[in-house]
Amino acid sequence: MALIAPERHDLWITQTSVEVELLGWPAGRAEGPQNPYHVALHQGLELVFDYLRDHGQQNLTTSIVFESRGKNEDEELHQEFLRPRGPQSSREMHAAVNFIFASKHANSTGLQIADLVARPIGIHVLNPQQSNRAWEILRGKMRASPAGRILDWGLIIALPSY
Numbered sequence: 001m002a003l004i005a006p007e008r009h010d011l012w013i014t015q016t017s018v019e020v021e022l023l024g025w026p027a028g029r030a031e032g033p034q035n036p037y038h039v040a041l042h043q044g045l046e047l048v049f050d051y052l053r054d055h056g057q058q059n060l061t062t063s064i065v066f067e068s069r070g071k072n073e074d075e076e077l078h079q080e081f082l083r084p085r086g087p088q089s090s091r092e093m094h095a096a097v098n099f100i101f102a103s104k105h106a107n108s109t110g111l112q113i114a115d116l117v118a119r120p121i122g123i124h125v126l127n128p129q130q131s132n133r134a135w136e137i138l139r140g141k142m143r144a145s146p147a148g149r150i151l152d153w154g155l156i157i158a159l160p161s162y
Contacts, residue, residue: 013117013141014051016044017125018158037073038080039158045081047156049093051143063098067111074101125157 018036045064052058068074081099102108120134142154151157 011113011141012051012143012154013121013138014044014047014143014154014156015117015121016040016047016156016158017122035076035080036158037069037077041077041080043156043158045093045097047143047154049096050153052096058092058096060096061098062096063100065100065102065108065110067114068101068103121155125155 016039018040048062048064049058052060052062066074066077069077078099078101081097082094102111104111117138120132120138123130124132124135124139139150142150144150145153
């Protein structure tokens with residue numbers, strides 16, 4: 001998931017990378033105790049909501065577009081989003097987010113940008129020592145703490161249990 005927010009003709013990126021094997025999912029197979037799309041959804045939306053809160057936008061409706069993966073999968077993900085999660089910020093997030101699915105055929109600029117940034121960020125997560133010019137460019141666009149820390153601010157590496 002990538003949050004792309006224009007600011008002075010710029011953009012900021014947040015990314016959730018999921019370690020699927022640690023979730024009990026065999027490589028290349030969609031089965032296991034925790035659904036990686038659900039893990040990415042919750043952890044990614046927390047980053048988005050933190051960004052909105054930091055910019056005083058948490059009480060405004062924000063549309064988030066998800067790439068459609070099929071009617072059943074979309075409904076399952078939407079139901080997971082609606083599932084009560086406990087903390088007040090989660091309830092506030094549900095009220096502030098307009099959940100939208102778009103087909104890859106919709107040619108959405110936001111989905112295209114998300115696709116373009118996902119691979120170099122994923123490569124960096126899997127092998128941070130590997131030379132990765134795209135990551136070097138993108139890291140300057142990642143949401144960061146006041147001290148410049150990206151991890152847990154603009155990048156979450158999702159592990160089991162969310």
